[in-house]
Amino acid sequence: MAPFTNALSRIYDTLFAAFGHQHWWPAETAFETMIGAILTQNVSWTNAARAVRNLEGAGMLDPRLLAKTDPGEIARLIVPSRFYNQKAERIREFARVYVAEFEGDPAVMAAVETSALRERLLAVRGLGKETVDSILLYACGKPVFVVDAYTRRIFSRYGLLAADASYDRMQRLFAENLPRPGTLQRLPRPDRLPRKHRLQEVAALRPLPHPGGRRRAQVRRCAGVTGSALTSSGRCLSRS
Structure with missing residues (x-):
């Protein structure tokens, strides 16, 4: 087993032993997951979840409704997610694409080849790589690795990745070294690891000084x- 693959597997096994399956993404439907991925941009999941609940309470977690709703009305409901005016525009635009090109059906979207679907979603204004990959993985079941700030923080601290490595570089390394595509769940925050399961206890791995x-x-x-x-x-x- 290659060194990176070996280190990755041991870190993952340690986290899994401590936390078990995370059952992420916390959503009732695939479309709720998609909207949640947009709402959680640059904000904590707690705030994004409040915005999701507001949409749900207003009966607005429907792609066809969102596609024809004025962004100002959407913004009013998603204030907890911050940058609500921008996100309202992004949600309406995404909903329009979802309805027009994928019939508002997650199965239709998931049937599209992964790279082609990723390219199409990245073309939607305001949807970046982490957001799109979250939709691909958690809503469509595509075997892609979602890179986030904690991925960068943990693995750069262990010297396994450069702190300034690009999103594509990090994603490629994980994709090439995961034992099974799509099996690595989102990593917990480093500061939330219980003491007895600190990553420092992973044999032969020592974090670099902060x-x-x-x-x-x-x-x-x-x-x-x-x-x-x-x-x-x-x-x-x-x-x-």
């Missing part, structure tokens, strides 16, 4: 020396 951590430690040590200051090179010099 960027800036060494500098902060030097500042603290130097601050304890009366009348001293830390230079740009990391030296603690007396001001007297």
Whole structure:
């Protein structure tokens, strides 16, 4: 097994042992998942979920209704998701495409070849790669890996990926090294890992120091020396 594949499998097994299956995406229908993927852009899932519930309560979780509803009315319902005016436009545009080209049917959408469907959805204004891949995976059951901020944070800290690696580069690495396509669930946030299941316990893997951590430690040590200051090179010099 290649080193990256081996490390990936061990990290995943540790997370799975700690948390079990995450049953993500939390939605009753495929269309709710699609709308949720748009609403959660640049905001916590808690806020996005409130916006979803508002749409549901107003009877608006219907692609045909959303496709012909004024964006201002949609925006009023999705205020908790932030950037609600932009997201309202995106939701209406997506709903129009979903109805016109896929009959408002998730099965029709899922039947389209993955790369062709991905390209079409990326052409919808306001839908980026993470949003589209979330729709492909969680609403259409396509075996794609969704890269998010926590994916980047965890694996760059372990030196397995460069912190500035592109979305496509990260996605390709996972796709090429996953034992089975589509089996890796969304990773939990690093700060929510229980102590006994910290990733540091994965054998032979040690996280790299957090960027800036060494500098902060030097500042603290130097601050304890009366009348001293830390230079740009990391030296603690007396001001007297």
